[in-house]
Amino acid sequence: MSLLRTVELRKRFGALNACDGVNFAVEKGEFLSLVGSNGAGKTTLVNLITAHLEPDSGRILFEDRDITGLSVSQRIKAGIARSFQLVNLFDGLSVFDNVALAIFARDGKTAKIATLAANDDDVRRETREVLAEFGLAAKGELSAGELAQGERKLLDVAVAYALRPNLLFLDEPTSGVSSAEKAQIMDTVSSVVRSGAVTAVVIEHDMDVVFRYSDRIVMMHEGAFLADGPPDAIRANEAVASILLGISSPA
Amino acid sequence: MKAAAIALPRSQTGLWPYAAAALGVAVLAAVPEFVGLYQTQLLTYGLIMAIAALGFNLLLGYTGLLSFGHSAYFGLGAYTVAFLLQWLGIHSMEFYILLGLPVATIVSALFGYICVRHTRIFFGILTLALSQVLYSLALKFFWVTGGTDGLRVPRPTLLAGMIDFAGSGGFPRFIRSYYYYVLGVFVLSAAIMWVIVHSPFGKALQAIRDNEIRARFLGLRIRRFRWAAFLLSGTFTALAGILWVPLNGLTTPDVLYWPFSGEIVFMTLLGGFRNFSGPIVGGIVFTFLKTYAVASTEYWQLLLGSVLVVLILLLPTGIVGALSQLAKRVWATREGRT
Numbered sequence: 001m002s003l004l005r006t007v008e009l010r011k012r013f014g015a016l017n018a019c020d021g022v023n024f025a026v027e028k029g030e031f032l033s034l035v036g037s038n039g040a041g042k043t044t045l046v047n048l049i050t051a052h053l054e055p056d057s058g059r060i061l062f063e064d065r066d067i068t069g070l071s072v073s074q075r076i077k078a079g080i081a082r083s084f085q086l087v088n089l090f091d092g093l094s095v096f097d098n099v100a101l102a103i104f105a106r107d108g109k110t111a112k113i114a115t116l117a118a119n120d121d122d123v124r125r126e127t128r129e130v131l132a133e134f135g136l137a138a139k140g141e142l143s144a145g146e147l148a149q150g151e152r153k154l155l156d157v158a159v160a161y162a163l164r165p166n167l168l169f170l171d172e173p174t175s176g177v178s179s180a181e182k183a184q185i186m187d188t189v190s191s192v193v194r195s196g197a198v199t200a201v202v203i204e205h206d207m208d209v210v211f212r213y214s215d216r217i218v219m220m221h222e223g224a225f226l227a228d229g230p231p232d233a234i235r236a237n238e239a240v241a242s243i244l245l246g247i248s249s250p251a
Numbered sequence: 252m253k254a255a256a257i258a259l260p261r262s263q264t265g266l267w268p269y270a271a272a273a274l275g276v277a278v279l280a281a282v283p284e285f286v287g288l289y290q291t292q293l294l295t296y297g298l299i300m301a302i303a304a305l306g307f308n309l310l311l312g313y314t315g316l317l318s319f320g321h322s323a324y325f326g327l328g329a330y331t332v333a334f335l336l337q338w339l340g341i342h343s344m345e346f347y348i349l350l351g352l353p354v355a356t357i358v359s360a361l362f363g364y365i366c367v368r369h370t371r372i373f374f375g376i377l378t379l380a381l382s383q384v385l386y387s388l389a390l391k392f393f394w395v396t397g398g399t400d401g402l403r404v405p406r407p408t409l410l411a412g413m414i415d416f417a418g419s420g421g422f423p424r425f426i427r428s429y430y431y432y433v434l435g436v437f438v439l440s441a442a443i444m445w446v447i448v449h450s451p452f453g454k455a456l457q458a459i460r461d462n463e464i465r466a467r468f469l470g471l472r473i474r475r476f477r478w479a480a481f482l483l484s485g486t487f488t489a490l491a492g493i494l495w496v497p498l499n500g501l502t503t504p505d506v507l508y509w510p511f512s513g514e515i516v517f518m519t520l521l522g523g524f525r526n527f528s529g530p531i532v533g534g535i536v537f538t539f540l541k542t543y544a545v546a547s548t549e550y551w552q553l554l555l556g557s558v559l560v561v562l563i564l565l566l567p568t569g570i571v572g573a574l575s576q577l578a579k580r581v582w583a584t585r586e587g588r589t
Contacts, residue, residue: 050468076470088468090461093454101458104451105469110476113452120451163469 001064003028003199004049004080004167009058011044011223018044019055020223026167026201031190033210034203036220037243042203043085045220046169050082051075062167079166083159085175085203087152091145095136095155098144100127102162127162133192134158150181157189161198168193170202174209182206186213211235219243268527272441279434288426292498293542294535295430298437299495301534304519305444306487311516312524313448314480315460316367319375320382321515323362324485326507327355328492330389333402333502344407344432344497351493352486359485360478367477370463379509386507401503404496433494440487441531447483448527456480488515514541517555521562523569532571 002025011019018041026032034042047053049060051072060068062078070078090098103123104110118124131137134154139147144155157173173189174182190213193200204210210217210231217234219227227233227240234240279298283291303325310316331351335341341350366377389396396402406425408415409432416425447453459466459473467473496502505511514537521540522533540558544551566573 052468072467073470073472076468082468084465084468088462088465090458090465092461093457097454098458101451101454102469104454105471109451110455110471111452113447113450113479115451116446116449117451117454118449159465159469 002026003063005061006045006049007059007061009045009048009060010056011048011053012056017041017223019048021058022223022225024218024225026199027216028199029197030199030215031193031213032199032201033214033217034201034220035205035207035210035217036226039222040220041223042220043171044223046082046171046201046203050080050169052082076163076165080169081160081163081165081167082169083156083171083173085171087149087156087176089144089152089156089159091143093144094140095142095144095147096127096131096140098155098159099130099162100124102159103127103130106163130158130162133188133195134161135188150177150185153177153185154188157192161192161196164196166199168198168200170200172203172205174204174206179206182209271528276434276438280431283427283430288423291430292426293539295426295433295498296495297535297538298433299491299498299534300515300518300538301531302437302440302494303488303491303515304522304530304534305441306484306489306491307515308519308524308530309444309447309456309480309484309487311519312526312529313453313460314456314477316370316477316480317375317516318366318378318481318484319509319512319516320362320378320380321485321488322507322509322511323378323382323385324355324359324488325492325495325511325515326382326385326389326502326504327358327485328489328494329496329499329502329506330396330402330492331355331489332493332496333404336404337402342405342407343412344409345411347407347493347497348436348490352490355489355493356482356486359482359489363478363481363485367474367481379512382507382509382512386504386509389504389507396504399504401501403501405500407497429498433498436490436494440490444487445527452476452479517559519569520559521569523572525568526571526575529569529571533569536570 004024004026006022006024009019009022009024022045024045034045036042044053048055051070055068059066062080067075067078090101093101097117100117100123103126104117109120109123128137131140134157136151136155136158139151144152147155153173153176157170160168160170170189174185177185186209214231216228216230218225219234219240221243226243227237229237282294303321307318307321310318328351331354332347335347335350341347362381365381366374369377390398406416406421409428414428455466455471455476458469459471459476463473492506518533518537519530520533521537522531523529541551541555544554548554562569568576
């Protein structure tokens with residue numbers, strides 16, 4: 001049984017077929033990369049699964065339950081979380097509070113109005129643990145807006161991870177940082193995700209990163225799946241190679 | 252509010268906000284010993300405006316919603332007191348508060364339910380429109396509200412009727428007692444507001460202010476939070492109206508009119524909407540500023556307008572924001588030297 005399945009999922013934006021009858025399956029425990037050129041429909045697919053967009057047709061099944069009609073908050077409760085391509089943080093809050101808030105939200109504690117957030121020892125302990133896992137333990141007191149770009153990317157993932165999802169979507173966790181930092185971020189993210197036994201789906205452009213960290217790679221092109229397999233099979237796939245060449249050739 | 256709720260936090264920020272608050276309260280408590288009756292009266296008005304601005308800033312500073320209709324809730328508090336006196340013959344300040352607050356909460360909940368369906372300018376316009384509805388009602392239903400003449404509210408009794416101000420010398424006695432009464436309510440209100448903005452609920456509001464989309468992807472139901480913030484905000488501002496009317500002795504439609512909403516915005520910006528204590532400082536400073544501007548020139552609105560322009564251009568973070576930046580800079584240079 002797959003953790004997540006989409007059945008003939010479709011989404012059009014005018015003439016653009018962003019998601020063209022996609023049948024997507026994610027297996028429990030895998031680290032899956034979603035690749036493809038810009039406009040291939042990767043983010044649209046993630047947006048549909050996380051209820052950021054509504055599909056034109058098709059169904060989404062999570063743990064064999066139809067979640068197509070569920071709202072964002074219901075899907076999060078079901079165990080699906082995500083991070084964003086452009087860093088999406090609470091810049092006015094401290095790094096610590098960014099993560100703590102995710103934990104409060106997950107535990108249904110955000111209605112608590114008569115107690116100080118800083119007095120919740122359980123949440124404080126868990127927040128410290130999550131920050132330590134992402135190498136941000138020393139940065140807790142800074143406001144999220146003061147972090148460097150690489151740290152912001154990590155915090156963005158940490159906030160989603162703190163929801164303790166069963167399925168975590170990461171939309172380009174290394175975009176906008178230097179190549180050196182990319183490896184560092186992916187090392188951290190993949191080790192946290194694997195040690196936490198979280199199933200992860202990562203949208204990524206850097207093929208070196210993709211080949212190194214993924215259990216499975218799915219390649220999208222014009223709203224449909226072009227290839228699907230383990231890194232070695234994808235590396236050997238000629239259709240994929242031609243698309244990748246298309247990406248890397250100077251326009 | 253449970254007593255345990257105001258327990259000191261075991262946070263790393265330390266105890267200095269509590270020390271500063273204790274010092275501030277001590278100074279405020281001592282002031283009437285050193286100044287005249289008139290200054291004490293002005294400071295009472297200032298503390299009342301501070302409560303109104305604290306309530307307003309829960310929406311602006313902490314939730315990111317600019318209301319241009321907070322006169323509605325202030326006026327609601329004031330008129331509720333006047334009606335309680337007129338219809339039920341109530342003279343006790345405690346009853347004014349205990350009966351006035353639920354009325355304010357219900358109306359705030361109703362108005363908020365309409366307003367939080369939108370944000371930004373649409374939200375602002377809706378709050379403005381609803382406040383103007385109350386203004387029109389107060390103006391047109393003169394057989395109930397007294398129209399432009401308003402309704403008179405004489406000095407109430409305090410502490411369940413234990414203190415009254417009948418007879419000669421009532422006014423100075425009232426001002427001195429009422430100052431401490433308002434100070435007490437102010438301290439309690441500020442403490443409750445402090446807990447609210449530092450609670451998980453308050454953190455969620457700030458998260459929604461900073462990034463609505465991400466907040467939604469934590470599973471937060473945005474509109475509910477905004478609604479709750481609106482309701483609390485309106486109730487706090489109404490409390491200020493309740494406290495204000497016996498001091499003023501009269502409520503007129505002016506306190507429901509939109510320029511007064513503008514004044515609430517002004518005092519909050521003056522003190523600084525990014526700091527907890529900004530609206531408190533703003534409420535007090537604005538009260539004195541306006542009083543002396545009105546007394547010194549008939550062009551006082553021009554004077555206040557100029558202050559506003561200078562404020563926006565030079566001190567966008569308000570008095571408290573500017574002072575805390577200054578303090579940080581001094582601190583940093585001193586740290587660097589040692």
